[in-house]
Amino acid sequence: MxxxxxxxxxxxxxxGMNIAGSVDCEEVRKSAEKLPHVVxxxxxxxxxxxxxxxxxxxxxxxxxxxxxxxxSCTPRMHEPTFRNCVAEANLNxxxxxxANIREQCSWVHLHxxxxxxxKAKDIVKMxxxxxxxxxxxxxxxxxxxxxxxxxxxGVAGIQAALDLADxxxxxxxxxxxxxxGGIMAQLDKTFPTMDCSICVLxxxxxxxxRHPRIKLMxxxxxxxxxxxxxNFKVQVRQKARYVDESLCxxxxxxxxxxxxxxPDAFQQGFASRKAAYIPFPQAVPSSYAIDMANCxxxxxxxxxxxxxxxxxxxxxxxxxxxxxxxxxxxxxxxxGMDIYDPTALDEYGYARFENVITTPEFERLICGGGxxxxxxxxxxxxxxxxxxxxxxxxxxxxxxxxxPYCSNVCCMNTIKDSLLIHEHYPESEVYVFxxxxxxxxxxxxxLYRRSKEAGVHYIRGLPGEVSEDPLTRNLKVRVENTxxxxxxxxxxxxxxxxxxxxxxxxxxxxxxIINISQTAxxxxxxAHPKLKPVDAPTPGIFFAGSVEAPKxxxxxxxQASAAVARSSILLNAxxxxxxxxxxxxDLAKCNSCGVCARVCPFSAIEVDIKGKTGAQxxxxxxxxxxACAAECRFNxxxxxxxxxxxxxxxxxxxxxxxxxxxxxxxxCNWCSxxxxxxxxxxxxxxxxxxxxxxxMCSARVDEEFIWQAFQLGAPLVLLSGCHIGxxxxxxxxxxxxxxxxxxxxxxxxxxxxxxxxxLEWISAAxxxxxxxxxxxxxxxxxxxxxxxxxDTKKILAAxxxxxxxxx
Amino acid sequence: MVPPMDEHxxxxxxxxxxxxxxxxxxxVRERVCPxxxxxxxxxxxxx
Numbered sequence: 001m002x003x004x005x006x007x008x009x010x011x012x013x014x015x016g017m018n019i020a021g022s023v024d025c026e027e028v029r030k031s032a033e034k035l036p037h038v039v040x041x042x043x044x045x046x047x048x049x050x051x052x053x054x055x056x057x058x059x060x061x062x063x064x065x066x067x068x069x070x071x072s073c074t075p076r077m078h079e080p081t082f083r084n085c086v087a088e089a090n091l092n093x094x095x096x097x098x099a100n101i102r103e104q105c106s107w108v109h110l111h112x113x114x115x116x117x118x119k120a121k122d123i124v125k126m127x128x129x130x131x132x133x134x135x136x137x138x139x140x141x142x143x144x145x146x147x148x149x150x151x152x153x154g155v156a157g158i159q160a161a162l163d164l165a166d167x168x169x170x171x172x173x174x175x176x177x178x179x180x181g182g183i184m185a186q187l188d189k190t191f192p193t194m195d196c197s198i199c200v201l202x203x204x205x206x207x208x209x210r211h212p213r214i215k216l217m218x219x220x221x222x223x224x225x226x227x228x229x230x231n232f233k234v235q236v237r238q239k240a241r242y243v244d245e246s247l248c249x250x251x252x253x254x255x256x257x258x259x260x261x262x263p264d265a266f267q268q269g270f271a272s273r274k275a276a277y278i279p280f281p282q283a284v285p286s287s288y289a290i291d292m293a294n295c296x297x298x299x300x301x302x303x304x305x306x307x308x309x310x311x312x313x314x315x316x317x318x319x320x321x322x323x324x325x326x327x328x329x330x331x332x333x334x335x336g337m338d339i340y341d342p343t344a345l346d347e348y349g350y351a352r353f354e355n356v357i358t359t360p361e362f363e364r365l366i367c368g369g370g371x372x373x374x375x376x377x378x379x380x381x382x383x384x385x386x387x388x389x390x391x392x393x394x395x396x397x398x399x400x401x402x403x404p405y406c407s408n409v410c411c412m413n414t415i416k417d418s419l420l421i422h423e424h425y426p427e428s429e430v431y432v433f434x435x436x437x438x439x440x441x442x443x444x445x446x447l448y449r450r451s452k453e454a455g456v457h458y459i460r461g462l463p464g465e466v467s468e469d470p471l472t473r474n475l476k477v478r479v480e481n482t483x484x485x486x487x488x489x490x491x492x493x494x495x496x497x498x499x500x501x502x503x504x505x506x507x508x509x510x511x512x513i514i515n516i517s518q519t520a521x522x523x524x525x526x527a528h529p530k531l532k533p534v535d536a537p538t539p540g541i542f543f544a545g546s547v548e549a550p551k552x553x554x555x556x557x558x559q560a561s562a563a564v565a566r567s568s569i570l571l572n573a574x575x576x577x578x579x580x581x582x583x584x585x586d587l588a589k590c591n592s593c594g595v596c597a598r599v600c601p602f603s604a605i606e607v608d609i610k611g612k613t614g615a616q617x618x619x620x621x622x623x624x625x626x627a628c629a630a631e632c633r634f635n636x637x638x639x640x641x642x643x644x645x646x647x648x649x650x651x652x653x654x655x656x657x658x659x660x661x662x663x664x665x666x667x668c669n670w671c672s673x674x675x676x677x678x679x680x681x682x683x684x685x686x687x688x689x690x691x692x693x694x695x696m697c698s699a700r701v702d703e704e705f706i707w708q709a710f711q712l713g714a715p716l717v718l719l720s721g722c723h724i725g726x727x728x729x730x731x732x733x734x735x736x737x738x739x740x741x742x743x744x745x746x747x748x749x750x751x752x753x754x755x756x757x758x759l760e761w762i763s764a765a766x767x768x769x770x771x772x773x774x775x776x777x778x779x780x781x782x783x784x785x786x787x788x789x790x791d792t793k794k795i796l797a798a799x800x801x802x803x804x805x806x807x
Numbered sequence: 808m809v810p811p812m813d814e815h816x817x818x819x820x821x822x823x824x825x826x827x828x829x830x831x832x833x834x835v836r837e838r839v840c841p842x843x844x845x846x847x848x849x850x851x852x853x854x
Binding site: 723724725731734737740741744745754755757758759760761776780 | 819820835836837838845846847848849850852
């Protein structure tokens with residue numbers, strides 16, 4: 001479209017007195033009317049109300065408008081409203097631009113009408129400048145494969161698979177162990193209801209095994225995932241089980257004749273099993289497997305006894321791994337967690353004293369299906385302990401050895417265990433050494449009260465040392481009781497370490513296969529901790545259970561159903577509407593250097609560096625952060641709707657008059673822009689010298705934008721985005737930080753004070769901090785002299801184009 | 808084992824210069840000036 005054809009309409013909203021109270025809206029309207037290509041400028045009382053929207057539509061028709069600028073509130077609130085409005089008048093929704101003159105102007109400059117009006121005029125001018133360069137964007141739809149992958153067959157994965165399958169969707173449930181069930185299958189009772197764990201889990205496991213829409217793949221691991229939301233392609237390695245599970249009738253003859261005896265991991269090593277084994281009696285699939293690491297071999301001379309006795313002929317010691325591939329639309333990650341190994345905590349003597357055990361070991365000892373058939377015996381002499389102590393927070397809430405977070409379930413698990421002991425052995429004495437008892441859930445406090453009423457002794461203090469009497473193998477626990485400030489000693493028969501939970505050791509490998517990130521504590525990172533707690537930042541991937549954080553059974557099941565609900569939205573819809581803010585590549589400019597692929601947090605770009613075939617963007621996988629466009633040295637990468645020329649036009653418009661008075665501030669849509677909105681909503685007052693440029697992510701801010709701002713006379717530039725770790729685009733803002741470092745070095749080399757480029761991470765909740773930063777920046781701006789600005793302009797003019805610079 | 812080097816940092820907001828041990832992990836850490844809490848903290852080249 002040529003510039004002559006542009007017909008822009010500007011609609012200035014008074015928002016009652018919200019804008020008109022501190023901004024002269026008529027002056028803003030008149031000023032807009034004089035801007036190039038503006039054919040109509042209208043003032044409304046409430047533009048978002050029906051009459052206001054009707055006026056926009058009428059003007060589009062009457063004046064044949066092909067661009068619309070709405071000067072009103074934050075686009076984070078009403079951008080969808082006005083996009084729909086212009087679409088109803090047959091204008092492409094991406095040809096509408098908003099100028100935020102409320103949150104970023106009238107509300108934050110309540111007492112300076114003249115300056116607020118001046119700023120509002122600039123904001124509208126910037127929006128019009130951008131609107132001139134807007135392009136219509138097509139609405140894209142992507143088909144969704146009606147199938148889901150659930151990774152992990154613990155209680156969360158089981159619940160997710162059943163819910164999805166019951167909702168009518170085909171499900172692939174992949175579990176790395178020979179049976180589903182996870183940690184819950186190893187528990188005796190569950191809190192707070194004290195019901196038998198396998199009794200409630202077993203039927204669900206059976207349901208999974210026989211559900212017609214669930215393809216259960218045990219002893220299997222996901223090897224590769226490619227594609228994007230709605231169209232993932234999954235590669236799974238089904239490890240050789242050496243037993244055909246469809247034929248095995250669980251007769252057990254193979255185990256009877258197997259000569260190999262190894263510790264049984266399911267029973268925490270308190271019992272043994274054969275190399276031909278079934279993980280536990282309720283296992284699903286109900287089939288034996290051969291532990292090939294311990295099997296004497298498939299040589300008939302060596303052994304082969306199991307093959308000989310199997311009447312169903314289902315054992316094949318030459319079986320090989322199979323790799324299968326299938327498409328899915330969504331993925332639920334439910335890989336659970338690991339239990340903390342307390343060996344490193346030498347003061348508790350877990351590795352030295354036989355009668356120091358962990359809670360998972362206790363669970364097997366007290367369980368009727370355990371190695372002692374429910375007899376709680378101490379390992380050293382198989383006698384029933386009379387005095388049992390529980391030490392809480394082992395490996396949790398510690399900065400030194402273990403994990404800094406609370407493991408969430410240990411307090412209630414110990415309370416439950418203490419009641420189990422009293423139920424089995426009423427004469428026993430139980431001591432619980434604790435920091436805090438966290439009994440916050442439904443029915444939890446009641447269980448805690450019951451435990452205390454049953455006579456369980458709760459001692460506030462964590463023991464400094466556990467020692468053993470070598471003759472009796474009894475244990476002595478020294479502890480500072482913080483309720484009476486005395487060091488006390490307790491003689492105990494058994495000590496149970498209430499070990500915490502930690503991220504699965506396999507999670508790191510999975511993050512390399514699937515595009516998910518880990519938080520500082522090692523668990524997976526959600527798209528938003530409050531509003532999208534089961535979504536991964538990568539669309540189409542969801543979390544369930546303890547893979548996200550330590551959880552009890554109820555919370556794991558709840559989260560699994562929530563993940564299914566989120567997943568079903570995509571699967572039920574059948575198609576997804578694609579956002580237009582996506583990266584596109586100009587192959588004529590692309591040099592196949594691979595930088596764009598390296599910086600893309602979503603693995604949405606592929607480059608054949610050797611083949612020099614140019615970058616390929618998988619549009620559906622691209623989230624539109626723009627890191628690629630900012631890092632591309634050849635200007636080959638562009639982000640639709642946030643193109644270089646659109647952003648540069650805003651900067652130019654902002655600095656057209658009195659540039660020395662203005663600070664150019666780049667705000668990311670999700671955090672720092674939201675913080676500016678919060679400052680506005682909170683009516684936090686700050687100087688009116690900032691001119692804001694909205695980008696989807698701070699990683700979009702090209703060095704060229706900053707150079708341009710300085711070249712045009714800006715005394716100061718602020719680059720701001722989400723805090724590190726909170727980026728809406730996984731870790732795209734890491735590139736912002738690197739770029740800032742690079743820019744500071746270059747400014748230094750050129751003789752321009754690096755202080756003139758500021759960097760701040762501001763969360764959406766930090767409205768007050770945003771206001772303070774604006775006030776601080778104004779102080780800094782005042783220290784930049786006109787001579788310094790002129791010198792900078794000269795230096796940059798002499799320096800020439802920047803795009804060929806070394807990265 | 809080679810001990811971690813110190814990172815030499817300068818706050819471009821208040822001018823405070825300080826050192827922190829280099830992270831042994833490869834994670835990206837948010838830089839915050841201990842004096843003024845600004846994130847405009849520049850990593851200075853090793854001297």
